[in-house]
Amino acid sequence: MVRTPVDETSVTGEIPRRADVVIVGAGSAGSVLADALSRDGTRSVLLLEQGSGWPDAAVRDLRTLPIGASSGFVTVHDAPPGQTVVRGRGLGGSSAINGGYFLRWHRDDFAGWPTGWGVDDVETAYRELDESGGPMSVYPFGEDDLGPAARAFERFWSTRVPVREVTDRWPIIGLNRVLGNNAHRLRTTSAEAFLRPALARSNLVVRTGIQVREILMAGQWATGLRATGLRATDLRATGSGGVDTDVACGEVILCAGTLGTAGILLRSIPEVIGTSGVLVAGEHREVLVGYRRRSADDPRPLLPTVVHTDDGIEIRCYSDDFQRYVTGSAGGSQVMGVCGMLHAGPARLSSASGGSVRVRFDDLDESAAAPLWATASDVVDMLASAEFDEVVEPDSISVDPVIRSSQHAFGSLPMGVRTDWLGGVVGVRGLRVVDGSILPSPGRSGPHATIMMMARRIGVALAAGH
Ligand SMILES: Cc1cc2nc3c(=O)[nH]c(=O)nc-3n(C[C@H](O)[C@H](O)[C@H](O)COP(=O)(O)OP(=O)(O)OC[C@H]3O[C@@H](n4cnc5c(N)ncnc54)[C@H](O)[C@@H]3O)c2cc1C
Incomplete structure (x- = not known):
């Protein structure tokens, strides 16, 4: 052609x-x-x-x-x-x-x-x-795309929840290796x-x-x-x-x-x-769980693997360098995300100067917030588990007290x-x-x-x- x-x-x-x-x-x-x-x-x-x-x-x-x-x-x-x-x-x-x-x-x-x-x-x-x-060049992320944290994350969850076949296009409640739209990164x-x-x-x-x-x-x-x-x-x-x-x-x-x-x-x-x-929009609101990693790793795709829970939460295993993009996030050099997908919180959109928009988030009601904090606590336990021994520095795990946005x-x-x-x-x-x-x-x-x-x-x- x-x-x-x-x-x-x-x-x-x-x-x-x-x-x-x-x-x-x-x-x-x-x-x-x-x-x-x-x-x-x-x-x-x-x-x-x-x-x-x-x-x-x-x-x-x-x-x-x-x-x-x-x-x-x-x-x-x-x-x-x-x-x-x-x-x-x-x-x-x-x-x-x-x-x-x-x-x-x-x-x-x-x-x-x-x-x-x-x-x-x-x-x-x-x-x-x-x-x-x-x-769109959509393929599941490969083993090379997983850093030490993502490998530990998949080891941890694969014995606890169903695992989607990487070739399936429809996600499941369970562990989902992410499909990425990229060619040679x-x-x-x-x-x-x-x-x-x-x-x-x-x-x-x-x-x-x-x-x-x-x-x-x-x-x-x-x-x-x-x-x-x-x-x-x-x-x-x-x-x-x-x-x-x-x-x-x-x-x-x-x-x-x-x-x-x-x-x-x-x-x-x-x-x-x-x-x-x-105008009132929905937003996927997220709690970040931070920790310090034991050793540095090469930069990799930012979100190679996630778990979807039956109550509509996405547990996100971000790769090493995510934190430097997030203003004021939890202490530590790496984060996991706990995001309310089905219970989206309201975001209020109004006029601002210069073509931008003013965005303000309502506080989540208890029925949406409680599962986020409970799952964040599960993620703290996960990070303290044997699967993460070689990844997480002891006593470095902390939960960010602010419920943030996913830019969605x-x-x-x-x-x-x-x-x-x-x-x-x-x-x-x-x-x-x-x-x-x-x-x-x-x-x-x-x-x-x-x-x-x-x-x-x-x-x-x-x-x-x-
Ligand atoms: C940092 C970030 C990371 C994200 N990561 C993911 C992810 O990994 N996976 C995922 O599923 N979702 C992700 N999202 C969300 C997803 O990318 C967006 O929801 C999606 O791309 C939005 O598509 P859209 O067509 O609605 O708008 P956009 O893709 O944002 O396109 C809107 C376009 O309109 C243009 N525009 C706006 N106003 C005007 C105007 N007045 N005149 C002319 N042009 C205008 C903008 O410049 C822009 O190019 C992310 C979003 C962000 C910001």
């Missing part, structure tokens, strides 16, 4: 003033959707991304989490004191900077989803992403898998460095949007905040991530939000309630949301694979004329 060469100039330049569909955000969902919708050459698709282009190999290295203040590929949101809330930006969005853990949700996590989301439909869409040799981003190949199509235009400020409305109809160029040349041209461009379109599809989409809606259509000025906020505009089964926003014509905002349930695993699966299914359904 002859592939048209694609370079940085393909994603910069003039913004068309009209398109059939404008997609906002080239992240996990937006890249998948842009591919699906531009397969029909008669539909013009414009994809606008605020970040600055293709993350290089240093950013995509799975052994690091490039989310520090100096990273050019994150948006830092307004977090509670002592905590950090970031999201990816640039082509690939959060898929370019995340942990590279690509587990499906459990089959029964889809029980409450609206009509159109039967398990067979879900399975087909997942398989298109995570089959061996598929576009470089994250396979949604943009590399879906956008780069589609860029050769003349009906798809991608523009980076463009922040969508607001949606333009005529009554209850979304007719277009206003975007601002964020490139240095634009800033020099105006001497201030960039150049505004209005784009008219038949449909706006927000794929800006739960926080980015909330920011745009808060700025432009307060009636979707309601009088409170706050989701479900602020759930399908079947505030959006229809294809993300169409209830009460507004010409506006769709396809990203983490529309997940209608929490799920026992991380959201990445499921958000991409959802975008894939919606893209295919829309392309088929639904």
Whole structure:
């Protein structure tokens, strides 16, 4: 196959003033959707991304989490004191900077989803992403990816809970070796898998460095949007905040991530939000158990193995260097995570300055908090067990008293309630949301694979004329 060469100039330049569909955000969902919708050459698709282009190999290295203040590929949101809330930006969005853990949700996590989301439909869409040799390069982490802690973790749990066959794609209640989306330890981003190949199509235009400020409305109809160029040349041209461009379109599809989409809606259509000025999302809340390890180890993928409990908790065995990315976490050089997946705690999203969003977490109620602390105590016992003798320094284990976030906020505009089964926003014509905002349930695993699966299914359904 002859592939048209694609370079940085393909994603910069003039913004068309009209398109059939404008997609906002080239992240996990937006890249998948842009591919699906531009397969029909008669539909013009414009994809606008605020970040600055293709993350290089240093950013995509799975052994690091490039989310520090100096990273050019994150948006830092307004977090509670002592905590950090970031999201990816640039082509690939959060898929370019995340942990590279690509587990499906459990089959029964889809029980409450609206009509159109039967398990067979879900399975087909997942398989298109995570089959061996598929576009996202999804494979179980291998023995080389496990450090001493992960090996001890698997030894400990394999005698106590069921163990999933590593070749199975559906997770189980028990020990789950994580499936990772990477090739030679470089994250396979949604943009590399879906956008780069589609860029050769003349009906798809991608523009980076463009922040969508607001949606333009005529009554209850979304007719277009206003975007601002964020490139240095634009800033020099105006001497201030960039150049505004209005784009008219038949449909706006927000794929800006739960926080980015909330920011745009808060700025432009307060009636979707309601009088409170706050959108409420779910968040997988996590307790960290820290310890000092006996000896240093090479950097490895950050989350190679987990246990899923029957009460909806994920016990995460992070690899050695996770702690340096987490503001104010427990003392010790390494952490295990205890995360409430099914009892997601509320996160309140409201406006903040400069395109970011203010995120505040409610205290968990007792029924959600108690199992987290009880499981953290089990993890302390695990770390003190014989299996960890060669890993953990004696008397170094401590439980972080703060319940933190997993950087997963989701479900602020759930399908079947505030959006229809294809993300169409209830009460507004010409506006769709396809990203983490529309997940209608929490799920026992991380959201990445499921958000991409959802975008894939919606893209295919829309392309088929639904
Ligand atoms: C540090 C971190 C680690 C994580 N690790 C994992 C993991 O290992 N496994 C897992 O399952 N989940 C993980 N997650 C969660 C998962 O990556 C996200 O839930 C998922 O990628 C979100 O996909 P999305 O399409 O909703 O949004 P995103 O992928 O975040 O894409 C949104 C895109 O929209 C752009 N955008 C936002 N606002 C605007 C605007 N106004 N104008 C133009 N563009 C805009 C953003 O720049 C971004 O590129 C992690 C998240 C983070 C932040």
